[in-house]
Every structure is written in structure tokens, then in C-alpha cells.
Amino acid sequence: MKQIKTYHHKKILVLGLAKSGVTAAALLHRLGAFVTVNDKKPFSENPEAQGLLEQGIKVICGEHPVELLDEGFELIVKNPGIPYENPMIQTALDKGIPVITEVELSFQISEAPFIGITGTNGKTTTTTLIFEMLKAGNKKPLIAGNIGTVASGVAEEATRENTIVIELSSFQLMGVAAFNPKIAVITNIYDAHLDYHGSKEAYIKAKANITKNQTEDEYLIVNADQNETIEIARQSKAQIIPFSTKKIVDNGAYIREGWVWFRGEKVVAVEKVATNIENILCAVAAAKLSGVENSAISQVLKSFTGVKHRLQFVAERAGRKFYNDSKATNMIATINALTAFDTPVILLAGGLDRGNEFDDLIPYLQDVKVLITFGQTAPKLERVGKLAGIKKIERVDNVDKAVPVAFAYSEPGDVILLSPACASWDQYKTFEVRGDIFIEAVHKLK
Incomplete structure (x- = not known):
């Protein structure tokens, strides 16, 4: 890593722990900063804070006291999950104290260039595909961010021979100052996290931070099928690399005659794979810009089973x-x-009712032969299923019971797909728990 002197003898507050806060606090301490950590969890229940105290780092736990900001901090490194409406953050900004996330810190110390991936949907899959393609191409990638290891921890170990492939949320991107990826990717933008950002405009502005420091020496891979992403591209100084699932785009990635093309070159055949085509186009573009051979790209796509x-x-x-x-x-x-x-699909869907209807699904239900519903939204999904002409619709109690019912209605060649279109919290703690129950139910089938 770069042995920067930026933080030597600077007073820095790390607000919120979790993995990113712990890593950032320890790193800043090694860089010679006077670090204070403030976390809401009580010290007696906080092994992370206890470990930092043992390293000689000042720790304040149990609350976020605003008066702590009177101690003359020159920087705050904020956990991405803490909203900017938090009184500590608001007071810090009023006092003129810069607020960053540890992604910014990782960029400052890294010897390796970054490929940064953001968007509403497909970030994790795209990040994983790019990482795997670079690895197959012997480009020595490292994976970081929301997927993999904390960014600043990865950056500390990276060398000039590496490339850091990093998934970035809008929360993280709000806290960057100089962060500048060699290649930036925006998969798509839809309404999301509006409770955190307050408006779609603020959400888009946060996403656009991925390219705000890019120059004509860098690349921005951007969705050419969306007005929101096109507008971000217009404001970027980077070389724009468009991708499209709907049309041929000059200087970019697109589908033609069953193949992925990039800059007029036929790269890889795309048979129907269980990976969104947008994700494939993003990954192929990033891999080609990184010098990966077509054979390595093809190898990854043939073996990739999804995240x-x-x-x-x-x-x-x-x-x-x-x-x-x-x-x-x-x-x-x-x-x-x-x-x-x-192929014919048996769709398992349902979950938390957030008040919305599901009519936008209707045009995409034409290949669904059976709809199995569960959870709070079951009646709403059944309504749109009938409007779409699905002949067999059945409601069950939960995902575990949905699997054998779906199997009973299925035939060889069918796809049985859990894709709920809803959050899990009406029945399951997380979407991961819901997915694990589905997997277990599949393996229990006789």
C-alpha cells in the first residue's frame, strides 16, 4: 500500500463499527492518526470495540454524543449505513468537518487500480463475473466492497500488479471525495433506497459519484437503454462505453445474432444462461477493456452458475x-x-406487502405456466397472474411447501424459479434465509 502521510497526527473519528469501521480504525491508527471510535452498541456487548481498545485506540460506546464533535476532529469516517440525517453527521457538516466512507480511504492507500461497479440491480453478479473473467485472464484481480472483503483491507494488501474489483452501494458513494476507478460500471438505475436518500434525484446523484472524478483516461460502462444512466454519462469526462440489450451501440457491448459483440468484435456466443444479459454485457466490456482474451471470457460464462x-x-x-x-x-x-x-417457467413468488401492485409483471408472465404464491402479497400476484392468462395458480403457506407443489405441476424441460418480487420480512428474517429454505426443499425432493 501507499505509505501516505495524510493522516499522520490528525484527529479522526470513526463513526459506527461493523467490519468496515473496525478495518478503517485499525488502518488509520497504523497510519499515525489519533483515532477515536464511536459505536452505539454498549462496550460490554461490543467485541470489535474491545479489540480496538486493546490496540490503543480510544473507544466511546453506547450512544452517539454530539458534544464529542467539540474535540476538534479533522475528519469523520462514517459507516455507510448511518444516514446523513443522523445528528452527529449533520452537526459535523455544519462545523465543516469532512465526512467520508472507508471506500475513499481504500482509494487513497491503494497501489492497485479499481474497477467499480454500482447500480440498482445486478451489482453482485456483475462484480463476480468481472472478477472471474480477470482471474481466468491471469490479471490478478482482488474482490472487495459489499461482496468479499472490506475495501480498505484489500487495498492495504494490493500491489501495482493487482486490480481491485469493487461493488459499491449508493451509501458508500455518497462518502467519496477523490475516489476514481480506472473503469466504472453502472448496471441500471431504478427507484430504490428512497427512504435513505429522500428522492430519486438524490439517489441518482449518489450513483453518479462513481464517475465524478474520472478523466478522459478512464472508462465509464453505462446502460444505453435508460435515460437516467445516459444522463450520468453526459456529465462524465470519462470515455463512455455503452451497453445495450435492445440495439447495436457503437464503441460498446451488445447482442447480435446470438453473440455478444464488443466494439465490432464477436466475443462469445450467448446461449440462454441463468445470468442476466445486462450483467454479461457489463462484465464482457470491463474484461475486454482490461485485456482479457475471449477464450477466458467464454470459459467463465460456460461454468458460471450464478451468485x-x-x-x-x-x-x-x-x-x-x-x-x-x-x-x-x-x-x-x-x-x-x-x-x-x-423455456416454460413455474414461478414461486410472494412476500412482504409494501403497498404496490404488480401489473408491470404482466407482459413478462407469458412463459409462466404455473404460478405458486405465498406471503402477504399472494392475492395481488394471483390477480396479475389471472390477467396474464396463467391457467394454474395456487397459493401455499410458504416457500418450503411451494417447492413440492411446483414439482408436482412440472414436466421435464421446465424451469422452477423462486423469484419473489417482494422482500422476505413477512415470513423470513432475510432473503438469504428464504433462499436457503428453497435450496433445502429442492434437495429434499424424491
């Missing part, structure tokens, strides 16, 4: 293929899943 809970291939039973897309907590994600298949 767990994200259109993940689970198993084949008696000619039926099962896919776990429990991460599909909104309609857009379920639409993306449905468009990945051209």
Missing part, C-alpha cells in the same frame, strides 16, 4: 431445473429473471 440467491442454479431433478433468485425483492429483479429463460 447465491441471485438467479443461482440449484439442481436438476428429473429434467426440471431449479433456480434460486431470492434476492429478487422487487419487480424489476423478477422481470430480469423471467427474461433469462425461453
Whole structure:
């Protein structure tokens, strides 16, 4: 890592722990800063804070006392989950104290260039695909961010020979100052996290931070099928690399005659795979810009079974293929899943009722032969299923019971897809728990 002197003898407050806060606090301490850590969890229940205290770092736990800011801090490193409306953050900004996230810190110390991936849907899959393609191409990638290891921890170990492939949320991107990836990727933008950002405009502005420091020497891979992403591209100084699932785009990635093309070159054949085409186009563009050979790209796509809970291939039973897309907590994600298949689908859907209807799904339900519903939204999904002309619709108690019912209605060649279009919290603690129950139920089938 770069032995920077930026923080030597500077008073820095790390607000909120979890993995990123612990890593950032320890790193800043090694860089010679006078670090104070403030976390809401009581010290007696906080092993992370206890460990930092043993390293000689000042720790204040149990609350976020605003008066702590009177101690003359020159910087705050904020946990991404803490909203900017938090009184500590608001007071700090009023006092003119800069607030960053540890992603910014990772960029400052890294000897390796970054490939940064953001967007509403598909970030994790795209990040994983890019990492695997670079690895297959012997480019020595490291993976970081929301997937993998804390960014500043990865950056501390990286050398000039590495490339850090990092998934970035809007929360993290709000706290960057100089962060500048060699390649930035924006998969898509839909309404999300508006409770945190306050408006779609603020959400888009946060996403746009991924390219705000890029120059004409860097690249921005951007969705050419969305007005929101096109507008971000217009404001960027980077070289724009568009991708499209709908049209041929100059200087970018697109589908033509069953192949992925990049800058006029036929790269890899795309048979129907359980990975969103948008994700593939993003990953191919980033890999080609990084000098990866077509053979390595093809090798990855042929063997890739998906990230767990994200259109993940689970198993084949008696000619039926099962896919776990429990991460599909909104309609857009379920639409993306449905468009990945051209075979008959038995769809398992339902979950938390957030007040919305599901009419946007109707055009994409044409290949759904059976709809199995569960959870609070079961009646709403059944209504749109009938409007879409699905002949067999059945309600069950939960995901565990949905699997054998779906199998009973299925035939060889069918896809049985868990893609709920809803959050899990009416029945399950997380979408991961929901997906694990689906996987277990598939493996219990006789």
C-alpha cells in the first residue's frame, strides 16, 4: 500500500463499527492518526470495540454524543449505513468537518487500480463475473466492497500488479471525495433506497459519484437503454462505453445474432444462461477493456452458475431445473429473471406487502405456466397472474411447501424459479434465509 502521510497526527473519528469501521480504525491508527471510535452498541456487548481498545485506540460506546464533535476532529469516517440525517453527521457538516466512507480511504492507500461497479440491480453478479473473467485472464484481480472483503483491507494488501474489483452501494458513494476507478460500471438505475436518500434525484446523484472524478483516461460502462444512466454519462469526462440489450451501440457491448459483440468484435456466443444479459454485457466490456482474451471470457460464462440467491442454479431433478433468485425483492429483479429463460417457467413468488401492485409483471408472465404464491402479497400476484392468462395458480403457506407443489405441476424441460418480487420480512428474517429454505426443499425432493 501507499505509505501516505495524510493522516499522520490528525484527529479522526470513526463513526459506527461493523467490519468496515473496525478495518478503517485499525488502518488509520497504523497510519499515525489519533483515532477515536464511536459505536452505539454498549462496550460490554461490543467485541470489535474491545479489540480496538486493546490496540490503543480510544473507544466511546453506547450512544452517539454530539458534544464529542467539540474535540476538534479533522475528519469523520462514517459507516455507510448511518444516514446523513443522523445528528452527529449533520452537526459535523455544519462545523465543516469532512465526512467520508472507508471506500475513499481504500482509494487513497491503494497501489492497485479499481474497477467499480454500482447500480440498482445486478451489482453482485456483475462484480463476480468481472472478477472471474480477470482471474481466468491471469490479471490478478482482488474482490472487495459489499461482496468479499472490506475495501480498505484489500487495498492495504494490493500491489501495482493487482486490480481491485469493487461493488459499491449508493451509501458508500455518497462518502467519496477523490475516489476514481480506472473503469466504472453502472448496471441500471431504478427507484430504490428512497427512504435513505429522500428522492430519486438524490439517489441518482449518489450513483453518479462513481464517475465524478474520472478523466478522459478512464472508462465509464453505462446502460444505453435508460435515460437516467445516459444522463450520468453526459456529465462524465470519462470515455463512455455503452451497453445495450435492445440495439447495436457503437464503441460498446451488445447482442447480435446470438453473440455478444464488443466494439465490432464477436466475443462469445450467448446461449440462454441463468445470468442476466445486462450483467454479461457489463462484465464482457470491463474484461475486454482490461485485456482479457475471449477464450477466458467464454470459459467463465460456460461454468458460471450464478451468485447465491441471485438467479443461482440449484439442481436438476428429473429434467426440471431449479433456480434460486431470492434476492429478487422487487419487480424489476423478477422481470430480469423471467427474461433469462425461453423455456416454460413455474414461478414461486410472494412476500412482504409494501403497498404496490404488480401489473408491470404482466407482459413478462407469458412463459409462466404455473404460478405458486405465498406471503402477504399472494392475492395481488394471483390477480396479475389471472390477467396474464396463467391457467394454474395456487397459493401455499410458504416457500418450503411451494417447492413440492411446483414439482408436482412440472414436466421435464421446465424451469422452477423462486423469484419473489417482494422482500422476505413477512415470513423470513432475510432473503438469504428464504433462499436457503428453497435450496433445502429442492434437495429434499424424491
